[in-house]
Amino acid sequence: MSNASSSExxxxxxxEIEAHFPFQEVEAKWQKRWQNEKVFAAPDSGPEKKFYCLEMFPYPSGKLHMGHLRNYAIGDVMARFYRMNGCRVLHPMGYDAFGLPAENAAIKNRVHPAEWTFNNIREMREQQTALGLSYxxxxxxxxxxxxxYKWGQWLFLKFWEKGLVYRKEGLLNWCPDCQTVLANEQVVNGLCWRCDSVVTQKFMPQWFIKITDYADELLNDLDKLTGWPNKVLVMQRNWIGRSEGAEILFHVAGGEKQGTEIPVFTTRPDTIFGATYMVLAPEHPLVExxxxxxxxxxxxxxxxxxxxxxDKTIRTDEAAKKEGVFTGSYAVNPVNQEKIPIWxxxxxxxxxxxxAIMAVPTHDQRDFEFAREYGxxxxxxxxxxxxxxxxxEEMTEAWIGEGIMVNSAxxxxxxxxxxxxxVTKWMAEQRIGGATVxxxxxxxxxxxxxxxxxxxxxxxxxxxxxxPVPEDQLPVDLPRDVELTGEGSPLAKHESFLHTTCPKCQGPARRETDTIDTFWDSSWYFLRYIDARNTEAAFDSQKVxxxxxxDLYIGGVEHAVLHLLYSRFFVKAVRDIGLVDFDEPFTQLLTQGMVTKDGAKMSKSKGNVVDPGEIIxxxxxxxxxxxxxxxSPPERDLEWSDQGVVGASRFIDRIYRLVLSYADALKSSSxxxxxxxxxxxxxxRRACHKTIKAVTDDIKxxxxxxxxxxxxxxxxxxMYKFTENDAIAESDFPIFRDAVEILLRLLSPFAPHISAELWEAIGNEGYVISQxxxxxxxxxxxxxxxxxxIQINGKVRGKVTVPADADGEAVWQxxxxxxxxxxxxxxxxxKKKIYVPKKLLNIVV
RNA sequence: GCGAGAAUGGCGGAAUUGGUAGACGCGCUAGACUUAGGAUCUAGUGGAUAAUCUCCGUGAGGGUUCGAGUCCCUCUUCUCGCACCA
Structure with a gap:
């Protein structure tokens, strides 16, 4: 290739451009400028097309980890991409700042949770800034x-008014390490989701939110979430666990409790005539x-x-032996008046x-095993x-498939x-049961x-x-002066917090001393971002x-049935309260893969943690x-490689050298x-436009x-190939210039700093991100x-170059x-010639 | 056990959805430039082979097709989720 015949x-x-990209100065320079000029402020009005790009906000534990880096890098590319594509982009960040680690740190290091938390926020925010994220x-x-939290409390009161809050005493999941109860979603395989301690059961009163009122809608609306990974939809479906069946009323036969109702739930009302005994859970209230x-x-x-x-893990293990004891009491099967033993x-x-269940050993494998064991x-x-x-007698296992009813009157x-x-219909008529979900x-x-x-x-x-605390008395402030010992509820011991006056009768009263699950806080933060400084309301409904x-929510899959379920519920509830008018919070969900090292998730205990700060x-x-x-593709796990970063850094340097070595020429040529x-x-030029199309399609x-x-x-x-003879003909130079500008624009969502720097270096005004x-x-x-x-019998035997409009015959020739x-x-x-236009000719002989 | 996903060079991963397998990067080999190189550049790099001939090759085995990493059947392994849910 010869680009030029004469040097003129x-x-x-x-x-002499052999340098490396001086990222330290350059990155800081652009971060400062972006921040000072509020380049990434989200406009509440402007272009019609909006793009709300959200990454799950972090718990401020002190430092970013690789998972964060990955999460934010993905989100930032998408936010910057849609911004350049003419959308008004909302790309916010915040901190899920309440939670136990702050308290534990306080106990350990004698520092107030607030201080610890805000220090961590400062540190993490610095790191996020250093990543050049467009928040x-x-x-x-x-x-x-x-x-x-003032508005979190206000929303709580709205839930209260709506009848979605109630208090109940019962057996609850208790984490002895965290010294608190946990929601069912927060017990993973019998262990605490946060600290992996074995969760025990404890009898105590606590507050509940009626998420079950929305069970059906939460289930049905999963069908609307076409932008969610199937995996998460399946997990939510399983978690909600809807099953249709019948509730059937048995009664105690004889004894003091004669006639007491024992409702059972079954999905197999067709087998009721085969119910030969009944089983209550050992904790069933009637047992006593x-x-x-x-x-x-x-x-x-x-x-x-x-x-x-x-412990519950062992008890609910499928392999665990089925054991039981006869209670001495009997119940009556309402369909045939048969007296059956209660176990x-x-x-x-x-x-x-x-x-409680009706046991049908012939058609339920668990009942079958139990019945055989106890005769x-x-x-x-x-x-x-x-x-x-x-x-x-001839059965070797329960028959759970289809068949014809026998011995069933x-x-x-x-x-x-x-x-x-x-059977269900008949039982409903007889008032002994009915369909239920x-x-x-x-x-x-x-x-x-x-x-x-x-x-x-x-x-x-x-x-x-x-x-409820009257709205004008919100917020109920969390007092600063508490003694944290890790034992008992600190607020219950705080006299001036505890004692208050009743808003109704003005008499002495006590404040509730439980605090709320932090998943409450994270169930609406994405609404607050939209109107974050509003002092009159949680948010402006119109803006929200x-x-x-x-439009795009990015985070780890670990929240599939925690945060993502609670947030869906929360949105439906505030919709019914009248604050918003949409049904689902997150249109598209991207569950990013883990970052691993040596094949395992990075963790302190494994000693395989790579600190993003050091890498930056x-x-x-x-x-x-x-x-x-x-x-790695965003949704797949990513194995960290120190060598890999070197490669990325080489790529950046290569661009830096390529563009800078022509910077003066680029600056003066127009x-x-x-x-x-x-x-x-x-x-x-063809390569550039091919790249534009491919990159755009890949992202979109x-x-x-x-x-x-x-x-x-x-x-x-x-581009390097194009410049390999050093000189570029002047008549070709505009193409090279275009190539450089295309490159910098395509690159800018991924590597925003070098793109911004070089955009400026070649004599352009303004920000490349605004291009x-x-x-x-x-x-x-x-x-x-x-x-x-050219294939012969399906094997590649040669290649031909033909005019672009050649047909099969021409290719054959x-x-x-x-x-x-x-x-x-x-x-x-x-025998046959198969011509695939613009691709190949296969000759069969 | 049930459900979902996956399996491609030494490694991470590509492959316009049935049409040149291994893009891109890492690593490795050789060379250039260097006082030096863990900087940079050039060439090479799936296996077999003396070979730019050819043969083999996308977890295993079968099938459909002119043509299969891609579709169908059987199996293996791995990852994730659910798991006594009545």
Whole structure:
């Protein structure tokens, strides 16, 4: 390739550019300018198309980790991309600042949780700034700030008015380490989600939010979430756990409790005639009265004692042995008046259904095993066609498939699926049962017996009962002067907080001393960002309706049934309260993969933590961003590689040298493309426009940030190839100039600092981030010739270059010119020729 | 056990959805420039082979097709989720 024949008409690079991108000064320079000039302020009005880009806000634990870096890098590319594409972008950041670690740190280091938290926020914010993230910092929130939780409390009162808050005493998940109760969602495999301690059960009163009122809507609306990963939808579906069935009323037969109702839930009402015994959970409230004074009392008490000591993980392990004890009492099966024994057993759970089951050993595997173990009677009631058994005695396992009802009085001969409906309908007529829907989802327990959280704005008055704090008295401030010991609720010991006057009767009263689950705070922060400095309201409904829903939400999958479920519920509730008018908060959800090292999640205990701060210091933010985006697709796990960052940093340096070595020429040249271009220049232009299209499609269609970067790298390689003879013909230079500008614009979402710097260095005014995203010109993709693959019997045997408009016959003729092809053809007449336009010709012989 | 996803060079990963497998990057090899190189540049790099011939090659085995990493069947392994849910 020869770009120039004489030095007068060609442009040479500056030879001495061998430097590295001086990221320290340059990155700081741009970060300062972006911040001072509020470049990333989100406009509440302007372009019609809005893009709300959100990353899950962090808990301010002190320093960013690689997961954060990845999360924010992805979000930042998307925010910057849509910004350049003409959207008004809302890209905020804040801190999920209430929570136990602050309290634990306070106990350990004798520093106030507030101080610890705000120091950490400062530190993390510095690191986020150093990453060059395009946040609108004027909208930041910290959930521990009274100006934030004031409105959290206000919203709580709205929930209260709506009847979504109630108090209940019951067995609750207790984390002995955190010294507080946990919601069901926060117990993972029997362990505390935060500290991995074994969760025990404790009987105590606490506050609940009626998320179950929304169970059906939360389930049904999952179908609307087409932008969510299927995995998360499945997890939420399982968590809600809707199952249709029937509730059937059994009664105690004989004894003191004669006639007491025992409702059971079953999904198999068609098997009711096969119910040969009944089982209550050991914790079932009726058990005490059933066994008390009876012949089985001692045995039952011993059993209950044993089960209660068993931890839940072991007890609910499927492999655990099914054990139980007869209570001595009987119940009546309402469909046939049969007297059946009532047992208690470890395989029935008090928290699911009604805590009691009708046992049908022939058609439920658990009941089958239990009945065989304890010699309980069995009766076949569903008989499959060509059954290998004729009676219960011949069965080796429960039959849970379809069949015809037998031994079932008037229902005999009915196919069981039809029987389910018929039996339920008949029971409803007889007033002994009816259709019902049961959910696995429980109400959301929000009381926490800890200090560093939002005070629940309720007052206990001996005369007036529980009374909400009047709105004009909000916020209920979290007192600063507390003694933190890690034992007992700190607020309960704080006299001046505890004692107050009743808003109704003005008499002495006590404040609620539980604080709220921090998931309450994070269930609406994305609404507050929209109107973060509003002192008159939680947010302006109109603004929220305008910006919401979040167009892209990015975070880890660990919140699939925690934060993401609570937030969906919260939005539905505030919609019904009348504050917003949309149903779902997050249109598209991207669950980013973990960052691993040596194949394992980074963690202090494994000693495989790489500190993002050190990486930024050593290689710069742009290199760190490029590496973490390039190495793996966003949703997949990413294995950290020190070598990989070096590669990213080399890429940045290569661009720096390439552009700077022509900076002066680029600065002074403004001439237009003369139309008199060399082949090389045309090729370069084609490569650039191909890259524009590919990068744009990758980002828009599937957030393919790794491949987008790969394609920019290819383009840079093309540019190097173009300049490899050093001189660029003057007539070709406009193309090179275009290439540089295209490169910098494509690069700017990924590596914003170097893009901004070089944009300026080549003599442009303003910010590259304020430039429109490049649009490819299809005309420039055209070629005069095309290269096709010639296959013989499906194997590649050669390549031909033909005019772009060549048809199959022309390609065939061109192929015949090649010795390699004719050798393979060996004078045979092709049986068939398959021509795929612009791709290949396959010759079958 | 059930459900979802995955398996491609030494490594991370590409492949326009049935059309040149291994883009891009790391690593490695050789060379250039260097006092030096962990800077930079050039060339090479799936395996077999003397070979730019050719053969083999996308977890394993079968199938559909002119043509399969991609579609179908069987199996293996791994990851994640659910897991006595009545």
């Amino acid at each position: 008409s060609s442009i040479h690079p500056v030879k 609108d910092w004027d909208r930041d929130v910290a959930t521990c700030h009274e100006k934030y 009265s059933l066994i008390s004074g009876g012949s089985q009392e001692a045995e039952c008490r011993a059993f209950i004692e044993k089960v209660s000591k068993m 208690i057993a470890n395989y029935v759970l008090v928290e699911y259904g009604t805590g 309980l009677p069995m009766r076949l009631v569903i008989k499959p066609a060509d059954a290998p058994f004729n009676s219960a 008037q229902f005999d001969g009915t196919p069981n699926e039809e029987g389910k409906k018929n 049961n959910y696995r989802l429980r109400d959301w327990g929000i009381s926490r017996q800890r200090y560093w959280g939002m005070p629940i704005p309720l007052i206990h008055c001996d005369r007036c009962g529980i009374t 309706n305008d910006w919401m829903p979040v 210091e050593k290689y710069g933010a742009d290199a760190a961003r490029v590496f973490i985006l390039f190495t 001439q237009q493309d003369s139309g008199n271009l060399s082949e090389a220049a045309k090729n370069l 269609d599937h957030i393919g940030l790794n491949t987008a970067i790969a394609k920019i790298m290819e383009m840079v390689n093309e 429109p995203w490049p649009v490819h010109n299809p005309d420039f993709l055209q070629t005069d010739t095309m290269m096709l693959v 061109a192929a015949l010119q090649q010795e390699q092809i004719t050798r393979w053809l060996n004078d045979q007449e092709p």
